[in-house]
Amino acid sequence: MTASTRLQVSEERIASAARRVMGRCEELARVTSTPGSITRVYLSPEHARVNRLAAEWMRELGMTTRQDAAGNQVGRLAPAGMPDAPALLLGSHLDTVPDAGRYDGIIGVLMALEVVRLLRRVDEEGTASSPFPFALEVIAFSDEEGTRFGKALLGSSAVAGQWDPAWWELADADGLTLREAFRDFGLDPGRVGEAARRPDQLVAYLEAHIEQAPELHRSGQALAAVSSIASARRFQLVVEGEARHAGGTPYDMRRDALLGASEAALAVERICRGEHHIVGTVGQLEAFPGAVNVVPGEAHLSLDLRGEFDATRDHVWDEISRELDAIMGRRSLRWHAREVHSAPAVFCAPLLQDVVRAGIGGDAPTLFSRAGHDAMAIGAITDVGMLFLRNPDGISHHPAEDVAGADVAAGLRALAEAVLHLGAEVR
Numbered sequence: 513m514t515a516s517t518r519l520q521v522s523e524e525r526i527a528s529a530a531r532r533v534m535g536r537c538e539e540l541a542r543v544t545s546t547p548g549s550i551t552r553v554y555l556s557p558e559h560a561r562v563n564r565l566a567a568e569w570m571r572e573l574g575m576t577t578r579q580d581a582a583g584n585q586v587g588r589l590a591p592a593g594m595p596d597a598p599a600l601l602l603g604s605h606l607d608t609v610p611d612a613g614r615y616d617g618i619i620g621v622l623m624a625l626e627v628v629r630l631l632r633r634v635d636e637e638g639t640a641s642s643p644f645p646f647a648l649e650v651i652a653f654s655d656e657e658g659t660r661f662g663k664a665l666l667g668s669s670a671v672a673g674q675w676d677p678a679w680w681e682l683a684d685a686d687g688l689t690l691r692e693a694f695r696d697f698g699l700d701p702g703r704v705g706e707a708a709r710r711p712d713q714l715v716a717y718l719e720a721h722i723e724q725a726p727e728l729h730r731s732g733q734a735l736a737a738v739s740s741i742a743s744a745r746r747f748q749l750v751v752e753g754e755a756r757h758a759g760g761t762p763y764d765m766r767r768d769a770l771l772g773a774s775e776a777a778l779a780v781e782r783i784c785r786g787e788h789h790i791v792g793t794v795g796q797l798e799a800f801p802g803a804v805n806v807v808p809g810e811a812h813l814s815l816d817l818r819g820e821f822d823a824t825r826d827h828v829w830d831e832i833s834r835e836l837d838a839i840m841g842r843r844s845l846r847w848h849a850r851e852v853h854s855a856p857a858v859f860c861a862p863l864l865q866d867v868v869r870a871g872i873g874g875d876a877p878t879l880f881s882r883a884g885h886d887a888m889a890i891g892a893i894t895d896v897g898m899l900f901l902r903n904p905d906g907i908s909h910h911p912a913e914d915v916a917g918a919d920v921a922a923g924l925r926a927l928a929e930a931v932l933h934l935g936a937e938v939r
Contacts, residue, residue: 519928521630523921529626530921536622537614540565540606549911550612554655554666555583555693562606566621566652573628574640575650581706582670583654583699587625589632592641599647600931601717601894602627605656605667605886613913617656619901620720623920624650627928644935646715653886660684660693664853668889673708714894716864716934717887720927721898722915724883726906734919735926736877737868738898741888742791742818743825743857749836751776752846755801755809766807770799772845773811779835780815783828789820790828791882815849820880822856858888863937864897864930871899871930883908899927 519526543561544550552558563585570577570587577587585606591597604620628650633643642648651671658664661682669675680691680701694701723729728736753769777794784792793816799808815832819825833849840847869876879900887896901923904914 519630519925519932525630526921526925527917529630529924530917533619533622533626533920533924534917536569537618540618541614546610549610550608550614551610551659552606552608552612553657553660554607555660555697555699559583559607559654560697563652563654566606569625570650573625573632574634574638575628580671581699581703582667582675583697584667584671584707585652585654587628587650588647589628589640589642589649590647591643591645592633592635594645594647597642597645597647598713598715599649600644600715600934601649601651601890602719602927602931603649603651603653603886604719604721605653607653607655607657607659609657609659609909611911613908613911615722615903615913615915616724616908617653617721619722619915619920621650621652623720623924623927626924627931630924630928631931644931646935648931656884656886661690662852664884665886665889668886670704670707671709672889672892673705674889674892675704675708709893711893716861716895716897717890718864718868718927718930718934719885719887719896719898720923721885721900722903722908722913723879723900724881724903724906724908725879726903727879728877728900728902729904729906731877733877734902734916734922735872736879736900737865737872738860738881738900739865739878740820740857740859741881741885741898742820742883743822744853744855744884745817745825745829745851746853747815747817747849747851749773749776749813749815749847749849751811751813751840753809753811753843754807756807758805758807761807767809767844768807769811769845770797770808772840772843772847773797773799773813775839775843776836776847777813779839780832783831783835784817787819787824787828789880789882790824791818792816792828792832818882820857855884855888858891858896860887860897861895864895864934867930867933867937868897868899868926870933871926871928873926873929897930899923899930
């Protein structure tokens with residue numbers, strides 16, 4: 513590593529940046545629609561409030577800032593004399609699942625801001641600029657989780673130019689459509705295409721994120737480079753049987769849809785446990801008509817299937833389908849599936865893996881991400897790379913989500929040095 517790719521700042525300055533990140537995580541945690549827990553969804557008053565806060569923090573660094581046509585908040589710091597230079601995107605998302613933790617997504621946006629603070633050049637007049645032949649942009653994506661409308665990666669999909677007009681008819685729990693919510697938020701549905709970025713406008717995308725698994729915690733390491741992000745498929749399954757009186761129907765006449773669905777859920781676990789890097793989860797199970805004294809005549813269940821490689825994931829779905837045929841055949845039930853989400857595996861660019869590992873230093877581990885991220889969408893228009901931070905026990909999407917300030921400090925240095933390495937490569 514050359515002097516030009518080492519971050520020439522004191523440990524106290526790094527520690528101060530880490531404290532600021534942790535403090536702002538607490539500040540953002542107070543922006544919630546559910547007092548006593550953290551819930552912040554797309555196109556809500558809370559979304560507007562955190563965008564305003566992010567814009568304030570961006571301007572504090574001398575960045576120009578804007579809210580794009582999909583509700584993402586963007587800050588930009590261009591090189592002096594190069595206002596139209598392509599940009600290195602740094603960031604993550606500010607929306608949450610219901611009853612969320614403080615760090616999923618949020619810490620990536622806040623660390624990106626601190627990396628800009630550490631790397632920016634400030635002239636005698638106090639004007640800040642990027643020290644690289646590319647701009648530094650921080651992006652706070654607006655809807656990674658998909659909590660409100662059931663479709664993940666809406667903000668980053670808009671940036672990637674992959675907005676699907678069919679999404680306008682998605683509705684939230686109150687029946688409000690995405691189109692209506694856009695207008696209520698002050699956005700114009702007809703202009704959502706303006707959020708799209710062209711590949712020639714970007715150098716790459718780097719995202720810092722807590723690991724949502726226990727690998728770093730188990731190995732005693734603070735940081736890792738990410739090799740790829742899981743391919744995913746999601747299904748809504750329906751099992752059809754016959755609703756009958758619970759007391760009057762003997763077992764040999766029962767066509768219990770709930771028991772068939774329950775056996776299907778156990779089959780998912782059994783099949784996926786036998787496959788390397790395949791995870792299948794039944795997160796929802798509902799019986800109908802839902803009365804205590806009625807044999808369930810219909811059951812609905814979800815299936816979230818993730819894998820490191822698309823082909824392996826699809827092979828496992830085929831195996832699950834055959835097993836469900838067998839289960840339902842034995843129980844005189846019918847079943848069908850509707851696929852509601854499909855995303856291919858996204859592989860981090862070798863160069864970006866290299867600069868992240870160089871930023872970490874030493875024998876830096878490389879991990880595969882089973883969780884999805886905005887990088888999955890942005891990978892359609894530019895190279896992506898990711899840095900993972902240790903998360904005790906790997907717990908996420910839960911208030912117990914955690915990260916140590918010392919690990920954030922190490923991550924800030926690593927991410928900043930990764931950008932320095934990338935700057936040297938681009939030159």
